[in-house]
Amino acid sequence: MSKFENVNIVLLPKVSFWKRWILPIFVIAQLTIKEATRRWAFIGGLILGVGMMMLLAYVFANVRRQGEFLPAEIQASLIVHFGLVMTRFFSAVMATVLACGAIATELERGTLTLVVTKPIRRWQIVMGKWLGFAFVLTINQLIWLVVIEWGAWNRLGQWHWGVWKAGAIGLLYPLIFLSLNLFLSVHLPWIFVALISFVFAGIGWSETAMRNIGILANLPRLLTLSQIAGYLMPTGKLARWMVVESEVLDIVPRLSGPPGIEMPTPTVGDLIYVVAYIFVLLLMAFWLFGRKEIAN
């Protein structure tokens, strides 16, 4: 006999597949977009990025060598190359600022307390937030790409398609940081998440530096460390793809390393690894948040 007696069993309403599994994700995503686009971190970051890229375009358009302006092709390549470097930097910072307090901090503040008690699964909350932030970061990055393209077009009088090919791959860049931040934010307060995120950015950046020093000083261990860093934070893999796709290597051949050291050729495997990296972080965030005990 059941230990429960005289229980009032109320029939649950029938709910469609869409309403149960898909709609909640989009509802959360929609609110995330609304919230993110209202934040100064987003508005300020967007304006700062646009301003910096316009300044970059102005500076490279006016650089002189021995009293003469650089050829238009080189000016355009410099604008594209450094513009893309800046999009990587700013998009990483923006993803971190937006997502570092997405879960634990929102629970602490109380803005997520009501949401978790609705008929919604925890993974749907994470997915919704991820989609919302990803949308905002993508739009933001597209605006920056338009500015870079404008700078290059201004010099060449024609489209520089490399901006868009590299830019398309570069859309993954903030998603790495977004997924990392969401995953960390399940348990940690925003300040620790942001800190760890910047440490990881450093690890990603150090991959190339360690590799270059390792080759120059003939230090095999440093080369191994460089490889490990590349797997821990695959931003370098993505950056190399962007350099190749931006079509500036012919004109600006040595922007990616010291003389004598060639940039490793990026492989499709690198891209697959980056996508898998994002996917695994997201799955781990689902799992962690699903197991998290909320005692508000």
Add this chain to the structure above:
Amino acid sequence: MWVIETHDLTKVFRSAWGKVVVAVDGINLRVPSGCVFGFLGPNGAGKTTTLNLLLGNLRPTKGTALLLGHPIGDPEVRRLVGYLPEKFQFHDFLTSEEFLDFHAQLLGVPKRIRKKRIDEVLDFVGLKERRKSKLREFSKGMLQRIGIAQALLNEPRLVILDEPTSALDPLGRREVRDLIVRLKAEGITVFLNSHLLSEVEMTCDAVAIINKGRLVFQGQLKELLQMPTQLDIRFQNPSSKWQQVVASFGEIISVKGDGLSVRVQDEKLIPDLIESLVKSGARLLSVVPKRLSLEDLFVKVVTDEQI
């Protein structure tokens, strides 16, 4: 019929340093349908932990529970439950209408009736005129009311309110109290988690008292309030003889000067007690029945004093 039933529900927290805290200790709670149920306890007694267990925010260490006949932790059962936590912060850049629309969508309220339902709940909490106002413009009382409105969007069978009046001024408290009474009138079971005993006394039909994670009382409020009545008797001619007479009717609590206090099990015994005293020759100056308030009873229960 029980809307909530728990069986040996237990929650133990273990810190990283191995410290064990039993927040909820094997409680067997039964909440009848259609009533306002007060869940009382001092701070740290385990009230909010119990709520979090019922809502699936925490996993029980031991025991089971049913919410509207369905296992706790099933997100689908929350389609029939409205909840307002004690500690909340709304997205204050939203208007009250946008805020309610967001929660209605999460609850799966169909699009065709969503607007009508939002109108209804805004009307119910008296905020219909403020539908276009941003939440940041709201007072605490208004926020509490909009919080209650979101808990009603899905026409719930059970509404759980965690300390709904703790941050409010007397006027705000009265508004929330009136809302609770109206919810009951509409046949909705209200589970009220509170330590404001006057509120509970005014609104609840049944109560449960939890202390140190254990359920120490559960039953009708009437039943609790009908517990022993205290009588303060003063004599013109005090004598130990009268004490013997009084003792045959109840437990003497104290003897002081020309008077004594006695606890009688039933109010109906008071006329007999007076008659016996008068017949024995006692000259009474006053007989003052002192009904124990919920607060007195609560203090007695949680301090393990015998009622």
